[in-house]
Amino acid sequence: MxxxxxxxxxxxxxxxxxxxxxxxxxxxxxxxxxxxxxxxxxxxxxxxxxxxxxxxxxxxxxxxxxxxxxxxxxxxxxxxxxxxxxxxxxxxxxxxxxxxxxxxxxxxxxxxxxxxxxxxxxxxxxxxxxxxxxxxxxxxxxxxxxxxxxxxxxxxxxxxxxxxxxxxxxxxxxxxxxxxxxxxxxxxxxxxxxxxxxxxxxxxxxxxxxxxxxxxxxxxxxxxxxxxxxxxxxxxxxxxxxxxxxxxxxxxxxxxxxxRLNHRKAGGGPALPQAAEPLYPAEELAGVMPPDLKVPVDPREVIARVVDGSEFDEFKPAYGEGLVTGWATLHGYPVGVLANDQGVLFSEEAQKATQFIQLANRSDTPLVFLHNTTGYMVGADYEQGGIIKHGSMMINAVSNSTVPHFSVLIGASYGAGHYGMCGRAYDPRFLFAWPSARSSVMGPKQLAEVLSIVARQSAEKKGQPYDEDQDAAVREMVENQIESESLPLFLSGRVYDDGVIDPRDTRTVLGLCLSFAHNAPVEGTDAFGVFRM
The missing domain is CATH 3.90.226.10 (2-enoyl-CoA Hydratase; Chain A, domain 1)
Structure with a gap:
């Protein structure tokens, strides 16, 4: 490795x-x-x-x-x-x-x-x-x-x-x-x-x-x-x-x-009973995420402090670089990791994820998703390049994958990117959030701006004057509302996750969850929906 x-x-x-x-x-x-x-x-x-x-x-x-x-x-x-x-x-x-x-x-x-x-x-x-x-x-x-x-x-x-x-x-x-x-x-x-x-x-x-x-x-x-x-x-x-x-x-x-239940774990125990600790201390995870989620963070810094021995075999490292994928073990259990590099998901990232999820299912390997994405890319060039069908491929793969999934929201988790990275609606076995996480249909500023543009266009079509002061007040109100509704406390209060965890506990929590999941059979599938090519 x-x-x-x-x-x-x-x-x-x-x-x-x-x-x-x-x-x-x-x-x-x-x-x-x-x-x-x-x-x-x-x-x-x-x-x-x-x-x-x-x-x-x-x-x-x-x-x-x-x-x-x-x-x-x-x-x-x-x-x-x-x-x-x-x-x-x-x-x-x-x-x-x-x-x-x-x-x-x-x-x-x-x-x-x-x-x-x-x-x-x-x-x-x-x-x-x-x-x-x-x-x-x-x-x-x-x-x-x-x-x-x-x-x-x-x-x-x-x-x-x-x-x-x-x-x-x-x-x-x-x-x-x-x-x-x-x-x-x-x-x-x-x-x-x-x-x-x-x-x-x-x-x-x-x-x-x-x-x-x-x-x-x-x-x-x-x-x-x-x-x-x-x-x-x-x-x-x-x-x-x-x-x-x-x-x-x-x-x-x-x-x-x-x-007296005579209970047996159908998924077996860890492949490596004596797992090596990461080379870097978990304590450092408290300083990995910047307060401003627009600042890029290399997800390998998180992976290096979570997986056994900080050993990670990366898959397609030069393709779709906004999504890091690769193989590791965690407390002795084999895992595949998908981790966002803060930014948007392009067609290359979506196709890379789709193949990786298929491979994990072929090898009966559980998947860990580390969320930090603003969603799938928009714009004429990307629509013409097939971002809808490629994003749909990734969501198709996540939806039909049968190996255990574990999601951790470490940063942004917006829009359909939340879905593609196995958000709550996609039935991960467990989903946790760091206190730094944010999740909503889009970022607060972007959502407020979209509503402002729509309101402005509507006024122009009707030939009505546009109140700039009111627009600024509405944008501020909407931005504050969406910001508060995207916070971990708000989302956890609605049971949209299984808990907000200290980043330094991530390895321990994932290790426990992997052990829990192995009470059931760990089996992949090759039965995915139709991939639109």
Missing amino acids: TVLTSRIDPSSAEHAENRKVMLDRIAEIETEHAKAVAGGGEKYVDRHRSRGKLLARERIELLLDEGSPFLELSSLAGWGSDYTVGASIVTGIGVVSGVECVIVANDPTVRGGASNPWTLKKSHRAGEIAEQNRMPMISLVESGGADLPSQKEIFIPGGRTFRDLTRLSAAGVPTIALVFGNSTAGGAYIPGMSDHVVMVRERSKVFLGGPPLVKAATGEESDDESLGGARMHAEQSGLADHLAEDEHDALRIGRRIVA
Whole structure:
């Protein structure tokens, strides 16, 4: 393999300024993540603890193998909305009894763990990850069901949660529910549709309707225990498979269930068990991206600090130079890398990517996409040269490729370039963003300028005078709006990614995701759509 040589000077003033801006952005993300960790706030956390209960993240920590990592997902869900950051649920992937599992834990300190629209988006994403990567799914349940004031937004899509559980089971992906408290109304179907169910004596309450609702609907007088208590479900209804004495016992039983699943990773382990660390420290990634995304960045500088031994065999290095493609290993797993050189994608880059994606599928090699592009090139010469059909070839290849895809937005990811580089709509196994990332239909300045040109032409056609002051005000307003809507916090809050990560963690995060993906078969395809030549 070819060993990459870095041209970055970590002691330079430029690198120091880039690093300062990046660390400030990381601190901003961490402040928002702290809100999710805080849950419903001190008052409700104290109330929860006074009842002798563990917090959601404490339950997860005790469930996981000691010292093993937990990759939290969608932690900023709901940011910028009327709901608590984190959306009253914690999702992520961790190792339980030696098995990589998707974990979904209700946070009962936030409105009793009730589900709001962002809770659904976050839990649906966790279900997708479990299905695509064939990882057991463990639900740590304590929820009052739907957040009723928002029922119009959650009732219809909420049914997908139960459908996903049954489809996972049908596909042979184990589903496990550990019930720690109330699991009412729609929440009752989580244990009802899971393969394995554990309930806690005198704590778990599972019923479609609580005593007040039952009395209102039927006139029947009942109490929590007889209507839906753990002992009743263990001894009479049969809904509970295991009756735990307390929360710690429930987590112990959950670990034993996973240990008995006889789970095997269909995709196998890394090809190189002893992977070499990159030659350049990950710490330097904090200073790679300039604050101004219009400044070009050689993506090889990122690759050199992520892949094993900084070794990278480049594919077509002299053709389509705005897109770097090549082969490497990452934590011992073979990967193909596609990384933008900040600028636009021309026909050459699109054709190069198309061939490279086909080759990766022939060799069953996962693909890593590092986004930093303003999109496909426009203009008469490029339209006449076939940019539409060549861009379509690349999008066709990405759409139909069946090897695992992993996307990281490190800089700009605008327009159809976002699609061609396997954006969220193209089902990458995982998609993360750096705090420096921006993503929208086009750059803020370009979008504002387009609207200005259209408005000006419209006025000319009507023979009306054009108000230059109003035009400047509208352009500024639009530019500010698009800038705010392209930020990682905004996009992550809408679950358009799986999280905003510290650039220095990129190698670790991708290594974990590669391991997760290998729970499922890693197989390419030669069945692509018709390539328009």
